[in-house]
Amino acid sequence: MSQALPEKPKKRSGMTEESFLSRLMRIILLIVFDAGAVWFIQNALSKGFDQLAIVIGVIAVMFNLIFLLPQAYPLRWMAFGLGFLILFTIYPIIFTVYVAFTNYGDGHLLTKEQAIPLIEKQVYLPEGGRSYSWTAYRNEAGEYALWLISPEGETFLAKPGEEILPAKPGDPGIGEADSKGIPLSIEGYQRLNTLLAAADKNLPNIKFGLEGDQVIQIRNPSEAAELQSRFKYDEATDTVVDQSNGEIYYNVDGTFTSRTGKTISPGFRTVVGLKNFRDFLTSPALRGPLVQIVTWNFIFPTVSVVSTFALGLAIAIMFNDPDFPFKKLIRSLLIIPYTIPGLISIIIWRGLLNSEFGIVNKILNDLIGTAPRWTTEPFWAQVAILLVNLWLGYPYMMLVSSGALQSIPSDIYEAAMIDGATPWQRFRRITLPLLLIAVGPLLIASYVFNFNNFNLIYLFIAGGPPIPNAATQAGYTDILISYVYKLAFESGGRGVQYGLASAISIVVFFIVGAITLFQYRFTNMWEEASENV
């Protein structure tokens, strides 16, 4: 005992004596890691992945601190876990929060730096702009050249990025003319016949000539014209000017918009403040389906938890008897729903509850002559989801309840029997309160799980049946998280809206986070088994 005493302070700091060899190994591995990280960050920056470079940089700095500072020794045990946590959990969360305050979505997918060149690429034919008839040539490398003939009969040779120069058949490098005065070949290039040139998808996008000097673009199979950039971006005022008529477009929430309301596409990503949250709460187009979705989002987990717990508990009590016959077999058969991967079970139920061919409806039709249309009627679709979730969820409740039941000391029951308590009183006054203390946190966890039970809602009938006339895709069994998924990934022709979807995710996070914190307060989760260190 007295020998162990001096060891104490060292153990508290968590560090034990480290041999020279292991220190050397640690430094060498850290240098290798750093070299890899620097290489990765350089690559990421060169490809324009700035955010990824920053995240990897943060992780690399964290690794160095953890493995160099002695007081960070305990974190060495979880360095890799923390790295993955930052990369795939924390960074995506920050990203989501950021996106919630932007207009990211269809029409606003690009950054401003990407969008402005696209806008400035748009061209128009100014008054007095010259047009030509054209013939295209292509070389082995896939580069093009144009032979241009003006209405006055002047001929030019144009290549992308080179000045357009007058040229004549028979000039050096230019082959002999055919009957129309067009050279049969140009040195290094192959002449394309009219059909081939018209079908070529690259040609209309190529700008021939020197940019800023004279640019010629193909407008249609018979005409190439001297086109000018239509829009010019002015960085100082953050506006775009239409060169054809002088109209000014102002930057309004990521779209250049004129005074008269005309807009230029594409728009770009920009921070729009609380707009998504305001839309979520106030937009009349969203309000109808949202009220329905939020209401159902609370009904669904509530009914699910109550029904699965009630059935699970009932089963647990019924077979709690230690010498009940076939106890083990019964339990094994009853937990089968729990043992099948959820996706498979849900798809199976989709087949069983199929309104036309499903076996459930065949049986119901035979027995009572009628059957609900599970997938098309809103009410029955909700009932079906709750039924399926009862089937999926009761075994878990049964398992945790029977575990908790066994921990209730039997002498309490004996005392109650002596006092003449009826079975119902015993259940109501002893079993239920004691059980709820033990499984209460699990019920809340199950509520939270079902609050975001995307798999069930989405795989069963994808949130259907659809709510008619909804501004966005929404169905009667949609919960917020499946609605978010549809907004973000399944536009259904209405355009994806990452911004709005992220904003709703954050609202969901606050609801679920509040429930979770409440759970921690009300249980002794934070207390630890052995604090006597």
Next chain:
Amino acid sequence: MSNLTRTFGALRSSQKFQKRFSIAMRLVIAVFLIAFSIFPVLWIVSASFDPSQSLATQESIIPRNASLQNYLRLFDKDPNYKFGDLVFQKWILNSVKVSGISTLLSLTITTMAAYAFSRMRFKGRVTMLKGILLIQVFPNLLALVAIYVIIFQFGEIIPALGLNTHAGLIMVYLGGSMGMNIWLMKGFLDTIPRDIDESGMVDGASHFQIFWHLILPLLRPILVVIGILSFIGTYGDFVLARILLNDVNQYTLMVGLQIFTAGQFDQKWGVFAAGALIGALPIMLIYLALQDQIVGGLTQGAVKG
């Protein structure tokens, strides 16, 4: 006196009768409950042997002309049936590979982190423990956009970790290894007496030696439980895999089955049933064989995902 004995006897026998009656009643209820529980499974078994293979034509629980045709179709051995470009056996291998590797790696991360949380005291420890739990509550569905972008960009730099690779998918799964399981593992570690550590320390063993030689062998039961739960969780995931994998040959089983059933589902019922059974059976057997251990792990707070 004899009167009294007789009354006692009658009481006893009536109690015995009552008990028997109650057990009989409960057995009847059990039969109904079991019917509810296994009825979908029975139908799937029946459908998998029913060669007519459409949802509409499945009439009774005992299939007419029972055959193995659906299983042959599943493995593309039926010359008259084309299972699309789908490759069922590959999906199974992919699933086992991805779940197996990510389970092993995440188990390593979880166990070592939990050991530090249980045995060492450091600044920010409690905050980190709470943070780990709270972060998992964030609805990570939307994070999919970011995760997709990260993996895409990784692939541009290191192609082996990019989209449509299993390594990339496994990496993403590892992001979740600092989660609820750390609490589960730490709870178990907290019950292992510290005298064990101290005896090692007196002998001059390093933390890692203590962890490796003394603690790890004691963790076997909980490692099995967490390992199985995490394997099953990964095996059953479809959202992440669906978004990150886009080549039929790379699909995991869940992605493959989901995509297979996407259109004209009622016409693919039989083949789906065979596939579902093959996909579900190993997991069912693991659960049933190890139910006692798994139940122990569950009651400590894991919710099946």
